[in-house]
Amino acid sequence: MTVLVGGSLAWGNLTLSVSAYEVASAALPSAFDGFKIAQVSDLHNTHITSVSSAVLRSLQAEQPDVIVLTGDSIDCRKTDVDEALRQIAAFTRVAPCYACLGNHEINYASYDPDGFAVFLEGLEELGVTLLRNEKTEITRGGDTVTLCGLLDFYAPEADAFTTTETADMFCAATGKGEGFSLLLAHQPQELPVYAAHGYDLVFSGHAHGGQARLFGRGLIAPDQGLFPKYTAGKHTEGGTAMIISRGVGNSIIPVRVLDRPELVYCTLHTAE
Numbered sequence: 001m002t003v004l005v006g007g008s009l010a011w012g013n014l015t016l017s018v019s020a021y022e023v024a025s026a027a028l029p030s031a032f033d034g035f036k037i038a039q040v041s042d043l044h045n046t047h048i049t050s051v052s053s054a055v056l057r058s059l060q061a062e063q064p065d066v067i068v069l070t071g072d073s074i075d076c077r078k079t080d081v082d083e084a085l086r087q088i089a090a091f092t093r094v095a096p097c098y099a100c101l102g103n104h105e106i107n108y109a110s111y112d113p114d115g116f117a118v119f120l121e122g123l124e125e126l127g128v129t130l131l132r133n134e135k136t137e138i139t140r141g142g143d144t145v146t147l148c149g150l151l152d153f154y155a156p157e158a159d160a161f162t163t164t165e166t167a168d169m170f171c172a173a174t175g176k177g178e179g180f181s182l183l184l185a186h187q188p189q190e191l192p193v194y195a196a197h198g199y200d201l202v203f204s205g206h207a208h209g210g211q212a213r214l215f216g217r218g219l220i221a222p223d224q225g226l227f228p229k230y231t232a233g234k235h236t237e238g239g240t241a242m243i244i245s246r247g248v249g250n251s252i253i254p255v256r257v258l259d260r261p262e263l264v265y266c267t268l269h270t271a272e
């Protein structure tokens with residue numbers, strides 16, 4: 001029994017799972033049909049080389065059109081900016097990278113602003129487009145989609161507001177642009193707000209898959225408590241789809257149970 005449990009934990013923590021989704025929308029321009037997005041979330045500057053190496057090998061094999069980093073690339077409790085930037089640098093050699101911040105970056109900035117500045121400078125030097133209540137455009141074959149990114153809800157600007165109020169405020173500040181719009185938002189539990197603002201596709205992380213998955217459900221997640229609703233997979237609300245990555249690394253809870261680290265791919269299609 002000990003060997004079985006040990007083997008299961010090793011498999012669940014030291015190996016990578018890869019998930020693939022497809023999203024179809026009539027709003028998607030025809031030039032973006034087949035556009036492949038890779039999502040890397042919650043790296044937490046992981047030192048588990050079997051996982052981080054598998055992420056890079058998969059990206060090199062799949063050759064996505066863009067890579068989105070949906071927060072917590074560093075870990076505020078065991079911060080290793082050099083390791084985080086080393087991993088991200090390898091991603092930038094595969095495809096253009098876009099990022100939003102997570103709660104760990106925000107917390108790190110509060111107690112080590114100089115170290116956080118080094119992290120931001122490193123992202124800029126690597127050519128990563130960091131979106132903090134901002135949007136940019138991606139052009140392909142003469143067509144354009146809008147990519148938006150929110151600040152994390154732990155940001156000082158959110159002080160004294162609920163996460164729902166903050167999500168609404170940040171979405172309003174960011175806007176969605178014209179036509180098909182994607183949103184990078186670290187925290188997934190505010191999907192109804194993202195949908196109310198009209199984003200077509202949202203990429204989130206933060207929940208670590210619920211840390212332990214029982215009967216297809218996560219056990220616990222920050223900002224959602226026990227048996228949370230939004231921990232992994234594809235969810236829809238109105239005309240908005242949201243994909244939640246279980247993430248690559250760990251933080252407060254160092255062990256996953258039936259909840260392997262995850263790399264996500266999403267291919268876009270134009271619907272009739």
